[in-house]
Amino acid sequence: MATETTTLPRRLLARRLVELREAAKLKSDDAAKLAEIGRQTLWRLENGRTSEVKKPIIRALCRVYEVxxxxxLGLLWLADESRKDGWWQSYSDAIFNVDLFLSLEQAASRISSFQLTLLPGLAQTADYRRAMARNYRPALRAEEIERHIELLAKRQARLTDSTNPLTLEVWLSEAALRHRVGGASVMAAQARHLYELSALPNVSIRVVPLTVEGYLGLETGSFVLLEFPRHLNPSLTQPPVVYIESYAGALYLDKPTELELYQAALSAIEEVALDEPQSRALLQKIEQEYQA
Incomplete structure (x- = not known):
């Protein structure tokens, strides 16, 4: 039986190389010629189709793109990571200065997020995010917190961007709505925001009530499943990725057996979650409770 390996680091490397080439306003043929590499070599790199990522080629492309x-350093780090069987990104020693999760989020066409304790970023209000940011350690300065809010707004713009459509499915434990992040008024506004967000045709919000005695989501913990657009060439369609965040770092899973486990977990969570109208009714009830 063949060993399953992750393709994610080289997919991220590929995406970043395309972004840098386009920022330099170069066609792929011209970039390959200036870097003195073959056109097929660049094609394979930009499509994540090679497991042999050579650092001299990465350096040559960086010189051409004047990065x-x-x-x-970030691209060379990803080149090293692409040789590993599994992938754990530790915040303490990751040197890539581009948020890797946001890169995936921007490329995804469908995101399914299951959250036990906190709301997902795409569904947060600015005040909820500020309240969360005030608890960060080390503490953030006021201007750093506002940069978080600006980034959040840019991320959420995808939900109403018809040129880059995104389907968002949010599965929430009711516990995430009961934690008073920022206080009652912030949570009342947050519940109202979720209610309004759920009215968008591309957004679904389902709540697992606290009355459910036990379900698989309690074992899996919070996770995000990201799916990507289908390519005209099926072999170039990027497989899904499961993202699991912890206090120390982030785990990215894209092996077929791992994906099957989390896709099955979503199905199990769906079985115990309220349907959309019931979830909307609960959101209204929770908003009223916070306003009382």
């Missing part, structure tokens, strides 16, 4: 040293 900064941070980007060079």
């Amino acid at each position: 900064g040293e941070d980007d060079v």
Whole structure:
């Protein structure tokens, strides 16, 4: 039986190389010629189709694209990571200065997020996010918190962007709505925001009530399943990714057996969750309770 390996680091490397080439306003043939590499070599790199990522080629492309040293180090780091069987990104020693999850989020066409204790970023209000940010350690300065809010707004713009459509499915434990992040007024506004968000045709919000005695989501913990657009060439369609965040870092899973487990978990969570009208009614009830 063949060993399953992750393709995610080289897919992220591929996406970043395309972004840098396009920022340099170069066609792929011209970039390959300037870097003195073959067109097929660049094609394979930009499509994540090679497991042999050679650092001299990455450096040559970086010279052509005139990128900064941070980007060079980040791309070389991903080249190293692409040789590993599994992938854990620790915040303490990851040197890539581009948020890897946000890169995946922007490329995804469907996101299914199951959350036990906190609301997913795409569904948060600015005040909820501020309240969360005030608890960060080390503490953030006021201007850093506001940058978080600006980034959040850019991420959420995808929900109403017809040029880059995104389907969002949110599965929430009722516990996430009961934690008073920022206090009663913040949570009342947050519940109202979720209610309004659920009215969008591309957004679904389902709540697992606290009255459910036990279900698989309590074992899986919070996770996000990201799915990507279908390519005209099926072999170039990127497989889904499961993202699991912890206090120390983030785990990215894209092996077929791992994906099957989490897709099955979503199905199990769906079985115990309220349907959309029931979830909307619960959101209204919770909003009223916070306003009382």
